[in-house]
Amino acid sequence: xxxxxxxxxxxxxxxxxxxxxxxxxxxxxxxxxxxxxxxxxxxxxxxxxxxxxxxxxxxxxxxxxxxxxxxxxxxxxxxxxxxxxxxxxxxxxxxxxxxxxxxxxxxxxxxxxxxxxxxxxxxxxxxxxxxxxxxxxxxxxxxxxxxxxxxxxxxxxxxxxxxxxxxxxxxxxxxxxxxxxxxxxxxxxxxxxxxxxxxxxxxxxxxxxxxxxxxxxxxxxxxxxxxxxxxxxxxxxxxxxxxxxxxxxxxxxxxxxxxxxxxx
Amino acid sequence: xxxxxxxxxxxxxxxxxxxxxxxxxxxxxxxxxxxxxxxxxxxxxxxxxxxxxxxxxxxxxxxxxxxxxxxxxxxxxxxxxxxxxxxxxxxxxxxxxxxxxxxxxxxxxxxxxxxxxxxxxxxxxxxxxxxxxxxxxxxxxxxxxxxxxxx
Amino acid sequence: xxxxxxxxxxxxxxxxxxxxxxxxxxxxxxxxxxxxxxxxxxxx
Numbered sequence: 001x002x003x004x005x006x007x008x009x010x011x012x013x014x015x016x017x018x019x020x021x022x023x024x025x026x027x028x029x030x031x032x033x034x035x036x037x038x039x040x041x042x043x044x045x046x047x048x049x050x051x052x053x054x055x056x057x058x059x060x061x062x063x064x065x066x067x068x069x070x071x072x073x074x075x076x077x078x079x080x081x082x083x084x085x086x087x088x089x090x091x092x093x094x095x096x097x098x099x100x101x102x103x104x105x106x107x108x109x110x111x112x113x114x115x116x117x118x119x120x121x122x123x124x125x126x127x128x129x130x131x132x133x134x135x136x137x138x139x140x141x142x143x144x145x146x147x148x149x150x151x152x153x154x155x156x157x158x159x160x161x162x163x164x165x166x167x168x169x170x171x172x173x174x175x176x177x178x179x180x181x182x183x184x185x186x187x188x189x190x191x192x193x194x195x196x197x198x199x200x201x202x203x204x205x206x207x208x209x210x211x212x213x214x215x216x217x218x219x220x221x222x223x224x225x226x227x228x229x230x231x232x233x234x235x236x237x238x239x240x241x242x243x244x245x246x247x248x249x250x251x252x253x254x255x256x257x258x259x260x261x262x263x264x
Numbered sequence: 265x266x267x268x269x270x271x272x273x274x275x276x277x278x279x280x281x282x283x284x285x286x287x288x289x290x291x292x293x294x295x296x297x298x299x300x301x302x303x304x305x306x307x308x309x310x311x312x313x314x315x316x317x318x319x320x321x322x323x324x325x326x327x328x329x330x331x332x333x334x335x336x337x338x339x340x341x342x343x344x345x346x347x348x349x350x351x352x353x354x355x356x357x358x359x360x361x362x363x364x365x366x367x368x369x370x371x372x373x374x375x376x377x378x379x380x381x382x383x384x385x386x387x388x389x390x391x392x393x394x395x396x397x398x399x400x401x402x403x404x405x406x407x408x409x410x411x412x413x414x415x
Numbered sequence: 416x417x418x419x420x421x422x423x424x425x426x427x428x429x430x431x432x433x434x435x436x437x438x439x440x441x442x443x444x445x446x447x448x449x450x451x452x453x454x455x456x457x458x459x
Binding site for chain 1: 444
């Protein structure tokens with residue numbers, strides 16, 4: 001990682017030493033390396049080593065990214081958003097507010113992957129990119145709900161009220177995920193059931209291995225992305241606080257007139 | 265924000281209006297033929313006759329569910345390559361007398377993933393002549409559709 | 416059969432992941448530069 005040293009005597013707020021600007025750390029560097037290695041293995045096994053499927057041919061390879069993407073966003077990302085939202089509403093924890101937002105943003109990316117790979121897989125197998133089937137519909141609804149959640153987090157309004165609104169939406173949106181999870185059981189659906197149900201799943205060993213690699217690779221990549229996204233949110237929060245401090249300090253130094261205006 | 269609300273509204277509208285075309289099984293669709301009239305709905309069943317394509321591209325075949333059969337005349341888009349005898353399908357269309365005129369054939373794929381390993385002995389034995397799908401697999405699919413009937 | 420759907424799928428997923436990861440690193444650096452070091456320490 002590059003260590004940038006300020007070329008000229010630094011301003012009061014920055015010192016010349018320890019001017020590392022990366023949001024990385026030892027943990028994320030190890031995690032990043034592991035993610036890259038597992039992605040390379042996933043590509044090798046998913047695209048080269050694993051065999052085509054007897055009926056669907058090579059399109060089965062989309063399984064190794066479609067299902068892992070769904071697992072990452074539905075079971076991990078949006079669960080973090082749910083937990084963060086609940087904790088935030090209880091004690092106004094900045095950490096959990098920012099963590100809920102970071103997980104939701106990365107989760108939406110993975111939900112987008114789930115939808116895109118699902119559509120690409122649907123065409124050669126079902127015969128259509130999209131159909132208003134219970135599972136597909138509930139997944140599309142979730143995508144829109146979490147986009148709405150991210151939109152609320154960007155509203156220009158009082159930060160505390162905004163975070164509260166986002167937290168409530170983060171909890172409501174999670175309810176819809178339960179509909180996705182059970183949609184294939186509650187309604188007759190074109191979508192196949194839970195693939196991981198060992199009782200009635202028949203999965204070739206190399207295919208199973210490729211799938212497990214997919215889960216590992218995408219989970220680690222998700223973790224890396226969330227940590228970095230969280231640190232960005234945290235830096236933004238610090239920056240806002242610093243700018244607020246500076247603004248207050250300026251107004252105070254301007255004397256009572258400035259303060260009176262600023263206090264309005 | 266307004267855009268997001270509009271999209272959500274559209275998706276919910278699609279979800280609710282599609283709810284009426286959630287699948288009917290062949291036996292239900294046959295029993296309700298009089299009430300259904302020419303309304304469009306989705307019907308699921310297993311392909312039980314070898315699909316025959318005529319010169320204009322229309323495909324004729326029969327589907328079955330709970331031992332009730334129906335004749336399908338498919339006039340829509342070409343189905344996926346997985347469409348063949350023994351596969352569970354969902355057809356979207358309407359009754360015209362006792363023939364179901366289909367606009368879309370969707371093939372349900374099962375939870376089974378079997379390697380297409382050419383070196384493996386026995387592949388080809390016990391399979392349908394030109395489909396490559398083992399016949400016992402087709403029966404499994406049949407059971408799977410039947411099982412979903414209880415839900 | 417199916418490569419014409421598999422290749423775009425993998426390209427989209429890993430392409431978007433790469434772009435997203437790089438954009439996060441850049442955004443983090445840009446923000447860090449505006450803050451004093453004691454406010455941008457992360458657990459090592």
